[in-house]
Amino acid sequence: MSRGWLALALIAALFSGPASSLPAQTADASGSAQRCYDYRYGGDGLLTDYRQSLKHCRQAAEQGSANAQTLLAELYFLGLGSAQDLAGALHWYTQAALQGHAHAQLMLHEMYRLGLGTVRNPQAARYWLHKAAVNGHPQALAFTATAP
Numbered sequence: 001m002s003r004g005w006l007a008l009a010l011i012a013a014l015f016s017g018p019a020s021s022l023p024a025q026t027a028d029a030s031g032s033a034q035r036c037y038d039y040r041y042g043g044d045g046l047l048t049d050y051r052q053s054l055k056h057c058r059q060a061a062e063q064g065s066a067n068a069q070t071l072l073a074e075l076y077f078l079g080l081g082s083a084q085d086l087a088g089a090l091h092w093y094t095q096a097a098l099q100g101h102a103h104a105q106l107m108l109h110e111m112y113r114l115g116l117g118t119v120r121n122p123q124a125a126r127y128w129l130h131k132a133a134v135n136g137h138p139q140a141l142a143f144t145a146t147a148p
Helices: 003-014 032-041 050-062 066-078 086-098 102-114 122-134 138-146
Strands: none
Touching (some): 032 066
16 A cells, blocks of 8 residues: 555544544634634535645644644654645644644654555654543553553
């Protein structure tokens, strides 16, 4: 299985629905964080438009929105709105994870575990899985409950 298809399968398995595991939206003066989400998932009467989502996600991510950083990372991870960029995904998942975003932490676990956009690093993978579980991510809690 190619890395591209593996990445798509990984995301499909980890996302149970739009924003189901995302924390509440943080305040964002420009509204870019909300537009990031709306264009990604077709919310607020907008059609899904990955390029517009990428634009708004980038603006809000640079302003520090952990939700937008996570969605921007997802767009890069999947190659939606631009070419797939695993290094970019790793960067933005890390920014969000450092703010305590549980889903970003779980995605870092997977990226380090599988060596996607980085070298395989089992220690870093375990660290981010633990952080995601501590922050209550359902899949992280399930993974840690079944770990040997």
